[in-house]
Amino acid sequence: MQLVNYAAWIPSGKAPLVVATAPFPDLAPNELILKNHAVAINPVDWKIQASGGFGLSYPAILGEDVAGEVLEVGKDAEAFKKGDRVIAHALGLGSGPPYGGFQLYPRVKVATVARIPDDLEFKRAAVLPLSVSTAAAGLYLKGTLGLRYPQLGGGSSAIPRSTPPPPQPTTKKKKMNDVLLLWGGSSSVGSSVIQLAVASGYDVVTTASPANYAYCKTLGASLVLDYHNPDIIPILIALLKEHGSAVVGAYDAIGADATVRQCATVLHAFGGGTVASVVSAPDDLPKGVKVVRVGSTNIVSQEDGTVAKKIWGDYLPAALKDGAFKAAPEELVVGNALYFVQGGLDRQRSGVSARKVVVTL
Helix, strand or coil: CCCCEEEEEECCCCCCCEEEEECCCCCCCCEEEEEEEEEECCHHHHHHHHHCCCCCCCCEECCCEEEEEEEEECCCCCCCCCCCEEEEECCHHHHCHHHCCCECCCEEEHHHEEECCCCCCHHHHCCCHHHHHHHHHHHHCCCCCCCCCCCCCCCCCCCCCCCCCCCCCCCCCCCCCCEEEEECCCCHHHHHHHHHHHHCCCEEEEEECHHHHHHHHHHCCCEEEECCCCCHHHHHHHHHHHHCCCEEEEEECCCCHHHHHHHHHHHHCCCCEEEEECCCCCCCCCCCEEEEECCCCHHHHCHHHHHHHHHHHHHHHHHHHHCCCCCCCEEEEEEECHHHHHHHHHHHHHCCCCEEEEEEC
16 A cells, blocks of 8 residues: 655745645665654744744754654664654754654654653653753763763662662761752753753752642752742852762753853852753853753764764663653643644743643644
């Protein structure tokens, strides 16, 4: 049977999406073609549509988060087989329409594909891909924060056993972990940053609204503070100094000049350091602090793709299967067909908290 592909196209700059047929994709040796079951919406999608920018060639297919079944397997993608349940970070923004997520049969590169367990629904799993890649790019590339890689059971976020072993007597004071400062812990990227950093053996101190304190704690954050507090900076500095451990850097998952400056001010109090941010650095930062912009695709294009292999290839599939990594934040399903993707962009643009907009297919 001949399969017919459909996509939610953006036909021109600032235009609404149009659902129409799309060419059925070709297949390279290190690629897969998926039968898409769910897509998630990210801020970059509506920002591209609203601005008409980002150097996009039209018509185009947006969308980075997909979850579905493997339909076709390239000859060098032997780690996967037809029928595998997977998530993928679709790389359409840099590779063209066949790689866009908002279509029935996207073409994906195996570097950013991971199997998911049978009990993880596609609509829930779809919230992860772009956030995982963005978090990993900021945490692990040598040009960003260069932290150590995560391990199963490697941090306080590890899921406890049903019958934990009895505590062992000790005369030594427990060594405190090094600390990562995170701005925006309840965001999609922040949710992945918390889990990855904790699995890497770091304590995460993050900001969120009070309504999302418990959510961030559930993901493994050691301390959550209200970013609305006008005294947030001196409070953070005092608490981190009381902690007594090294601050290895900051991750700004919000991406505003104000949040970059706030992270930089905290690091400056500890002698400087690096802020990994989803936006470029503003001017007039404190001395000794540098800001590096995080690009999600850099885990594939830089350092021979080592970070993608470590996270997407090694850690993520095992951690999802083990239950050590949660598909978070919770999905907010707004429809069941490509025709609902435009409404999904509008809903995401209007603002969501500790949720991610998803369309099932």
